[in-house]
Amino acid sequence: MSKKIALLSLGGTISMTEASTGGVVPTLSGEALLKRFAIQDSSLEIVAISFRQLASAQLSPSDLIDAAVKLYELAAAGISGVVISQGTDTIEETAFALDLLGPKGLPIVVTGAMRHPDAPGADGAANLRDAIMMAAQQSAAGIGATVVMDGEIHAARFVTKGNTATVRAFHSTPIGQLGWIKEGSVDLIVTGLTPPLPDIPLPEKALPPVAILKAALGDDGRLAAKLIDLGYAGAIVEGMGGGHIHPVMAERLAEIASRIPVIVSTRVVGSHVLRKTYGFVGSEIDLSRRGLLLGGWLTTGKLHFLLTCLLANGSDQTGIRGALAAFGGC
Ligand code: ASP
Numbered sequence: 434m435s436k437k438i439a440l441l442s443l444g445g446t447i448s449m450t451e452a453s454t455g456g457v458v459p460t461l462s463g464e465a466l467l468k469r470f471a472i473q474d475s476s477l478e479i480v481a482i483s484f485r486q487l488a489s490a491q492l493s494p495s496d497l498i499d500a501a502v503k504l505y506e507l508a509a510a511g512i513s514g515v516v517i518s519q520g521t522d523t524i525e526e527t528a529f530a531l532d533l534l535g536p537k538g539l540p541i542v543v544t545g546a547m548r549h550p551d552a553p554g555a556d557g558a559a560n561l562r563d564a565i566m567m568a569a570q571q572s573a574a575g576i577g578a579t580v581v582m583d584g585e586i587h588a589a590r591f592v593t594k595g596n597t598a599t600v601r602a603f604h605s606t607p608i609g610q611l612g613w614i615k616e617g618s619v620d621l622i623v624t625g626l627t628p629p630l631p632d633i634p635l636p637e638k639a640l641p642p643v644a645i646l647k648a649a650l651g652d653d654g655r656l657a658a659k660l661i662d663l664g665y666a667g668a669i670v671e672g673m674g675g676g677h678i679h680p681v682m683a684e685r686l687a688e689i690a691s692r693i694p695v696i697v698s699t700r701v702v703g704s705h706v707l708r709k710t711y712g713f714v715g716s717e718i719d720l721s722r723r724g725l726l727l728g729g730w731l732t733t734g735k736l737h738f739l740l741t742c743l744l745a746n747g748s749d750q751t752g753i754r755g756a757l758a759a760f761g762g763c
Pocket of ligand 1: 444445446447487488489490519520521522523545546547
């Protein structure tokens with residue numbers, strides 16, 4: 434009996450064609466992608482599911498939760514692996530979301546393309562073929578969700594986009610890729626990621642709004658001061674270096690953090706928020722003393738999704754700290 438692989442298409446450059454109004458827009462369905470890229474494998478039955486047809490910046494956290502729910506349905510129906518095709522701009526959020534919430538033990542592989550199908554040197558066909566090959570691998574079952582792009586396999590929790598246009602756009606600092614897809618086979622060289630992911634149930638309630646603020650030189654925190662009035666239930670503040678923020682903004686954020694969870698991330702991608710080095714006003718030690726949480730090494734976008742789910746599930750400060758610990762935060 435052939436293995437059954439599902440292709441869940443969400444849109445993105447891989448599915449884009451020229452619009453009469455200029456530029457490319459997502460138009461190709463999952464079925465059309467398989468046809469267009471002549472994806473065939475006699476050992477596999479590939480089922481296309483057109484789930485969304487959006488640019489990836491148009492997705493919202495609830496789309497990702499819906500996709501996770503869909504994966505449970507597919508797993509229950511006996512699917513052996515799932516490929517999600519989508520835009521590369523937020524591929525890291527989707528992969529992280531499905532890693533966190535999707536069925537364990539089901540190969541979940543997210544892919545996309547940096548060049549649309551009509552562009553010279555379009556990469557969609559190769560990426561989709563590689564991702565399907567990866568999803569059909571038994572060894573992909575125990576390693577969590579991955580992103581497969583340009584022949585490289587990346588772990589969802591580390592992968593990030595590092596270029597807006599080149600084909601080799603993804604990296605996973607500091608651990609690097611988990612392996613390659615080359616010469617027609619999957620070569621996994623890293624299999625066990627620690628620590629394990631926190632156990633987070635699929636949110637069933639409406640998702641609360643979580644803000645993202647980015648620290649800037651001299652920011653006096655006037656935007657931060659408005660968060661509660663604007664109805665935000667939590668916030669991620671992307672600091673400089675080890676998680677550092679202007680003193681006036683820190684003052685404002687301390688007030689906010691006494692009412693809603695505020696997590697500090699760093700704008701230094703591939704690195705982490707410090708915990709106990711600097712003691713100046715607005716430093717990680719100061720912010721932590723004022724009740725802000727420290728986000729470890731997760732990127733701001735991934736922290737945003739994590740906090741959204743935690744708040745939807747009713748997690749308190751202790752629960753949030755516990756989840757952050759899996760990512761080096763506290
Ligand atoms: N540059 C993007 C892409 O790959 C657009 C998007 O994310 O939808 O796919």
